[in-house]
Amino acid sequence: MSKKVIETKNLTKFYGKHRGIEDLTLEVSKGEIFGFIGPNGSGKSTTIRTLLSLIHKTSGEGYLFGKDTSIDKSVLKNVGYVPSEVFYYDDMTVIELLEYSASFYSGNYKKRIQYLAETMELDLKRKINELSFGNKKKVAIVAALLHSPKLLILDEPTTGLDPLMQKKFYNLLKEENEKGMTIFFSSHVLQEVQKICDRVGIIKEGKIVEISSIKTLKEEKYKKFIIEFSKKVNKNLFAIENVSDLKIEDKTHSFIYKGDVNNILSLIKEQTILDITIEEPSLEEIFMHYYGNE
Amino acid sequence: MNIIKRELKANLKSIIGWSIFLVLFIAMGMQKYEALQGTNAEEFLKIMDVLPDAIKAVFGMNVLDITSIIGYYSVLYLYLILIISIHAVFIGTNIINKEEVDKTAEFLFLKPMTRHSVVNYKLIASLINLVILNLVSLISSIIILIYLENNVELLNIFLLHIGMFITQVLFLSISAFISLSTYKNNKLTLLSTSILLSTFFLSMIIDAFPEINVLRFLTPFKYFDAKEIVVNQGLNIYYVVFLILVSYLLIHVGKLNYKKRDLNI
Missing domain, CATH: 3.30.70.250 (Malonyl-CoA ACP transacylase, ACP-binding)
Incomplete structure (x- = not known):
């Protein structure tokens, strides 16, 4: 398997005439925690959605584990994703949703769901439509981690989480990273990226303006x-x-x-x-x- | 399989509601037939005689004896197929549209499964819904008709429901095609329902004005006309093959369009 978990070359996405991202080139290596930082509207979510083929690139190349997800969906077995806004099936309970999510992957994830739910203090019996935004975010985190993906993509993951829960979440990320998980952490909050990331990519108006290690950036x-x-x-x-x-x-x-x-x-x-x-x-x-x- | 189960569970309340409505509609519609029997039938025919020929043609009274149970049922069938087609349109529109409108598409389409497979599973679940509603209509029609009259030609009822099922599949395919191909999805149900109603009214206009009969190929409601099925005691096999082919093409092209387009998330 390629050591480059994420790789883009001149990745470009236009929505009609509107710029999404332009000539975006970056690489994220295996085991790295990569911060992707930029203000709202700078193209962070567009980059993620293009990489995941939820939307199609206009030009350029984008690969996860060396594969184009618009052609090879099997690579998504190794990907977990926490979106910035969380929407689930309102008629389900939390456990039903997580079991539905787990049913797309081979294996038994009951113990893993229990462990993650306990860590994130998530009540599995509650109905999705009764959950606050923060609790929905916890569901998203558990859903993204339950199949122990090799790559975790986070898009503004901590919005809605209180500081104590954010701390637990960072600890969980560090724990998973130590086991080998690569993390792509997109955020507009620099402090949280600074806390856990090794390297950071700064995006402005759809273009990467700097890629540097946190240490180098400060030095x-x-x-x-x-x-x-x-x-x-x-x-x-x-x-x-x-x-x-x-x-x-x-x-x-x-x-x-x-x-x-x-x-x-x-x-x-x-x-x-x-x-x-x-x-x-x-x-x-x-x-x-x-x-x-x- | 998990998507099929999920879809069937999500649609359970809806299909129960539609089934109850359909049974009540057939029961209440056929209740009027009972009132038509005996001397009331002659009175009724006298009233009907006064109606313009165009109106009589719409209800098939020019070729069918409306005082017979199958003739009367054929009139009811006109509305039955409309109702059941509206259900097919809703199911077809919601197949993908609901995931995008409810913003759950991001969750579903990040699973290790192609868009093609997701659509296929959703189509299978939709077809199961169509079959259930068709069977509810068939079984309740048979029970009610036999209750009202012992001597009912059941073959006609079966044939009418086969025609109904193919019409359901066609409307499912039309609305699924629109849903799969369109990025902006806030008015899809309105668009699909407009197509359904305009083709329904076109079928009535064709009945009233036989000189424009050539337009019959534009409306799915004229391929399995109750009057023709009952009189001929059979379905036109060419129409069956043609509509299945059209449905397949709509779904196939719809899936190709869906693969190419961005998800509305």
Whole structure:
């Protein structure tokens, strides 16, 4: 089996004239926890749905375990998926739905369902239409994990879960990952991706703008500047490439800069400075670098 | 098999409701036949005589004795086949549409199974529903007709229900074709029902105006006309083969379209 669990090459999806994703190229290796991050509407769900062939690509290539799911559905035996919005058959109870889900895979999953339901504190006897959004999300998590897939695809999985449950969920993911499960974690919340992911892909307006390990992303030459001048200076002083998140408050300018700090120092050498702070930005602030003022 | 079981269970209440309605419809419809017997029949025929020929033709009174039990049943059959076809349209429209409207398609189509297989299982479940309703109509018709009159030609009832079943399958195929081929699915039931009603009224217009009889091939209701089945005591085998072929093609092309299109999720 291919070591690349997910692989896309110039994957593109247009809805008529509207852009979904464009020229998206990424790879996720076996055993990796890959964070896929971007704001709403950036193309995260489109990428997942195209990879799973719920919708068809316009061009490019997309593979799971080296296979195109629009041609070979058998690969889905090894895939679990938690969608961002959860919709199930309202006339079923939780256990009926999970048994129905399990019936598509060979094997007996009763013990596994019990274990996952206990872990996620899910009442199996309740009717689907009586469940809150958070509880439906728990059903989705159990349904996605019950057949112990080799690849778990998560699309905003923690929305609706309280912090305590989120923690249990992260522990469950780590436990499954240690057993060899590859996880593709799509989210617009950077902190949760930061908590468990090895690498992260940042998507903006349908295009990948950065793929990096969390560690590298933090270690890269991103610096946060806070400079207090003795008098008001030209507000366009820092209107240069690679400066983002620029905020001006009276005589104080703060921003994120990616590059050689000497470039900034040369800009301010003729100014009188009262105070200057150069520090490591938070991951959230780095993330903002890619999105400007969105 | 799991999809078939799920579909049958999900449709259980609906099929029970339709069955009760159908039995009541046949019982109440045939109850009027009892009232027609004896001197009432002559009075009734006198009233009917006043009706324009076009109206009489619509009800088959120009070729059938409406005071006979099978003649009377043939008039009722006109509405019976309409009701049962509406059920087929609903089943066919819902086959995929419901999964997309209720947003459960994402759950179902991520299982390791081709879209083709999912549709096949759903079609089998739909056909079982059609057979159940057809059998309910057949058995209740036989019981009620025998209750009303001992001397009933059962072959006619069987033939009428075979024709009815093929019509059901055709409407299931038409609505399934629309459901499988259309991405925007908020008005599919309306579209399918409009096709059904317009072809039903076309069949009535053709009865009233025989000069446009050439249009009969456009309406499924004219392929198994009760009047013709009863008078000829048989089904036109060419029509049977033709409609089965059309149904197969509709489903086949529908499945190809479905494979190509995005799921509406």
